[in-house]
Amino acid sequence: MKRTTTRRSGLLLGGAALALVVVAGVWALSRRSAEPPGDSMAGMARKGDSVPGMTRMEMGDEGTIRPTGDQIRTFGVTFGTAEVRPLERTIRVVGLVDYDETRMAYVAPKFGGYVERLYVDFTGQPVSRGQPLLEIYSPELVSAQEEMLLARELEKKIGQSGVEGVAAGSADLLAQARRRLQYWDISKAQIERVLATGQIQRTLILHAPVSGIVMEKDVLEGQAVMPGDNLYMIVDLSEVWIKAELFEADAALVEEGMPAAIEVAALPGRTFEGRIEYVYPTLKENTRSMTARIALPNPGGRLKPGMYATVRLEKDLGRVLAVPRSAVLRTGEKAIAFVAMAGGRLMPHELTLGMTGEEYVEVLKGLEPGARIVTSAQYLLDSESNLAEVMRAMMAQMNLSDVEEMGGMEGMEGMDDPAAGRDTAGMEMDMPGMDRRD
Numbered sequence: 001m002k003r004t005t006t007r008r009s010g011l012l013l014g015g016a017a018l019a020l021v022v023v024a025g026v027w028a029l030s031r032r033s034a035e036p037p038g039d040s041m042a043g044m045a046r047k048g049d050s051v052p053g054m055t056r057m058e059m060g061d062e063g064t065i066r067p068t069g070d071q072i073r074t075f076g077v078t079f080g081t082a083e084v085r086p087l088e089r090t091i092r093v094v095g096l097v098d099y100d101e102t103r104m105a106y107v108a109p110k111f112g113g114y115v116e117r118l119y120v121d122f123t124g125q126p127v128s129r130g131q132p133l134l135e136i137y138s139p140e141l142v143s144a145q146e147e148m149l150l151a152r153e154l155e156k157k158i159g160q161s162g163v164e165g166v167a168a169g170s171a172d173l174l175a176q177a178r179r180r181l182q183y184w185d186i187s188k189a190q191i192e193r194v195l196a197t198g199q200i201q202r203t204l205i206l207h208a209p210v211s212g213i214v215m216e217k218d219v220l221e222g223q224a225v226m227p228g229d230n231l232y233m234i235v236d237l238s239e240v241w242i243k244a245e246l247f248e249a250d251a252a253l254v255e256e257g258m259p260a261a262i263e264v265a266a267l268p269g270r271t272f273e274g275r276i277e278y279v280y281p282t283l284k285e286n287t288r289s290m291t292a293r294i295a296l297p298n299p300g301g302r303l304k305p306g307m308y309a310t311v312r313l314e315k316d317l318g319r320v321l322a323v324p325r326s327a328v329l330r331t332g333e334k335a336i337a338f339v340a341m342a343g344g345r346l347m348p349h350e351l352t353l354g355m356t357g358e359e360y361v362e363v364l365k366g367l368e369p370g371a372r373i374v375t376s377a378q379y380l381l382d383s384e385s386n387l388a389e390v391m392r393a394m395m396a397q398m399n400l401s402d403v404e405e406m407g408g409m410e411g412m413e414g415m416d417d418p419a420a421g422r423d424t425a426g427m428e429m430d431m432p433g434m435d436r437r438d
Contacts, residue, residue, distance in 0.1 A: 064341065064345045064346060064347045064348075065345070065346050066343070066344050066345050066346070067344070067346065076376055077374060077376060078374070078375045078376045079340060079372055079373065079374060079375060080323065080324050080327055080372075080373055080374075080375040081370060081371070081372055081373070082321060082322070082323045082363060082367045082368070082369060082370065082371040082373060083321070083322065083369060083370070084319055084320065084321050084322075084369055085319065085320070085322050085360065086316070086317075086318070086319050087316075087317040087318065087319070087320050087322055087355060087357040087360055087362060088314065088315065088316055088317060088357050088358060089253060089314075089315040089317055089355065089356070089357050089358065090312060090313070090314055090315075090358050091246070091250050091253065091254065091312070091313040091314075091315060092310065092311070092312050092313075093244050093245055093246055093247065093250070093310075093311050093313075094244070094245055094308060094309070094310065094311070095242045095243060095244040095245070095262065095294070095308070095309040095310065095311040096242070096243050096245075096306070096307070096308060096309065097240055097241075097242060097264070097303050097304060097305050097306060097307040097308075097309060098240065098241045098242070098243050098305055099215075099235050099237075099240065099241065099305050100235075100236070100237075100239050100240055100241050100295065101241070103210070103212065103235060103236035103237075103238070103239065104233065104234070104235050104236075105209045105210045105212075105233070105234050105235075106230045106231075106232070106233050106234075107133060107206060107208070107209065107230070107231050107232040107233075107234065108227075108228055108229055108230050108231060109136060109138075109184075109185075109206060109225055109227060109228075109229065109231070110183070110184045110185060110227055110228075111136075111138050111140045111141060111184050111227055112138060112140065112224075112225065112226050112227055113136040113137050113138030113139070113140070113141065113224075113225060114136065114137050114138075114222065114223070114224050114225070115134055115135070115136055115219055115220065115221055115222060115223045115224075115225060116134075116135045116136065116137050116203045116221070117134060117135040117203070117221060118133075118134045118219065118220070118221050119131075119132045119133055119134060119135075119205075120132075120133050120134070120208075120214055120217070120232065121217070122214075122217065123214055123215065123216065123217050124213060124214060124215075125213070125214045126212070126213050126214075127208045127211065127212065127213075127214060127234060128208065128211045129208055129209065129210055129211045130207050130208060131207060131208045132205045132206075132207055132208075133205075133206050133207060133208055133231075133232060134205070134206055134219065134231070135203040135204065135205050135206075136203060136204060136205075136206060136225065137202055137203045138204070141181075141184070141186070141201075141204050142200060142202065144177065144180050144181055144184070145181070145194055145200045145201065146200060147177050147180075148174065148177035148178060148180075148181065148191075148194065148195070149194070149195070149198060149200070151173040151174040151176075151177045152174050152195060154173060154174075155171055155173070155174050178191055185206065186204055187205075187207060190204060190205070206231075208232075208234060209234070210234055210236055211234075211236060212234045212235045212236035212237060213234065213235055213236075213237055213301075214232055214233070214234055215233045215234070215235045216230070216232065216233035217231070217232055218230060218231055218232075219231040219232070235305075237298055237301050237303075237305075238297070238298055238299070238301075239295060239296065239297055239298055240295075240296055240298045240303050240305065241293050241294065241295055241296075242260075242262055242274065242293070242294040242295075242296055242309055242311060243291050243292070243293055243294075244260070244291065244292045244293075244294065244311040244313075245287065245289045245290075245291060246289055246290045246291070246292055247288070247289060248283065248288045248289065248290070251279075251283070251290045253313075253315045254276060254279055254290075254292055254313060254315075255276065255279065256276050256277065256278060256279060257275055257276060258275065258276045258313055258314075258315070259273070259274075259275055259313070259314065260273075260274050260275060260276060260294050260311055260312065260313050261273060261311070261312045261313075262274060262294065262296065262309050262310070262311055262312075263309065263310045263312075264303065264307055264308070264309045264310075265307075265308060265309075265310075266304070266307055267302060267303075272296055272303075274294040274295065274296050275294065276292050276293070276294060276313075277293050277294060277295045278292070278293045279291075279292045279293075280292070280293070294311070317355050317357060317362070320354065320355070320362040320363075321362065321363050321364075321367065321369055322357070322360035322361060322362050322363060323337060323360060323361060323363055323367065323373055324359060324360055324361075324375050325356070325359060325360060325361050326375045326376060327373045327374065327375045328351065328353065328361055334350055335350070335351045335352075335353050336348045336349065336350055336351065337349050337351055337366070337367065337373050337374070338373060338374040339367070339371050339372065339373055339374075340371075340372040340373070340374070346374060349366050349367060350366055351363055351364075351365065351366035351367065352364040352365035352366055
């Protein structure tokens with residue numbers, strides 16, 4: 001019973017294989033009959049056809065193939081060598097010109113009042129450190145000035161008192177009144193002017209804390225302001241930041257101190273040199289990218305915040321065993337290279353790859369230094385190698401006894417007749433486009 005089941009499965013497999021062969025033969029004959037006389041098809045020539053380089057490559061064990069010299073020239077097969085070499089990687093990413101956050105300042109009063117006059121009244125106006133920005137009338141400032149003048153008068157009157165501690169106490173009152181105004185960012189010159197003239201200033205002036213460009217202005221004349229309101233934002237643009245957006249796959253290669261070359265579309269022909277100053281520690285979920293910061297001097301203000309830039313980073317990956325990138329055939333989860341073996345055979349080797357450079361890729365496993373590998377026409381070679389594997393597996397599933405039992409089937413007569421050109425042991429058939437395997 002077991003032998004009968006085995007023979008039935010063999011018959012079914014043999015029948016399927018024969019059907020595949022017959023369909024392929026009918027298709028080839030129909031194609032050949034449709035062509036004009038004298039024309040031939042690449043890769044489908046029969047044995048004996050005089051079409052050099054266009055016959056099926058000779059197939060061997062383990063998926064190896066043996067192309068002829070004509071086939072190598074026809075299909076453009078080229079070779080390279082697996083060598084230990086320096087591997088470099090160039091990373092090109094987009095960047096954005098941004099403010100230097102360490103050179104930004106807000107102007108916000110520490111007291112409430114009303115804006116009497118604006119000296120800087122539009123966005124984009126350049127200012128210098130200490131330049132007047134606006135005048136503010138504040139009842140609190142008026143009261144503070146009055147207290148300071150009273151403390152000074154008190155000091156004059158009782159400063160010469162012989163009573164222990166009285167003179168020192170009056171001096172402390174005056175110092176406290178001065179400090180109160182200083183804490184509100186009233187300049188020392190303004191305080192001294194009030195003390196010198198004895199006249200209370202109805203309005204006091206706020207000055208620019210840094211030199212730069214007014215990037216924001218949120219104040220108008222006559223406006224009531226509260227303590228802490230941001231009235232101006234001033235940015236020093238003598239130095240700017242380039243924020244480079246790194247792909248997640250490249251983030252591990254970028255480190256602080258790495259040289260960077262920056263090109264800006266608005267300044268063609270100019271390349272700015274800088275270094276990675278800081279790599280931000282978080283990954284942006286929406287873009288799957290990380291940010292690296294480059295500080296650049298900006299004489300003349302030619303780099304404007306908001307400009308796009310191209311950032312180029314060079315990474316030395318060290319000396320590794322590498323092959324040309326064109327030598328690697330990626331098939332799903334596998335990477336394959338065809339290695340030249342003895343006797344002109346080409347054998348596929350599965351590779352474990354490491355880092356990828358500009359022209360070469362690191363090989364961690366699968367090749368030895370000095371191996372001669374194919375660097376072009378791999379897809380064609382892979383198809384030939386796969387065909388060899390399929391045919392060998394098909395032959396392994398069939399045996400001679402199964403084929404003999406198929407001899408009585410309709411259309412199977414003469415399978416064992418050597419004179420008919422059929423050999424059941426090897427299942428070789430004179431198919432168009434397929435040479436007999438040795």
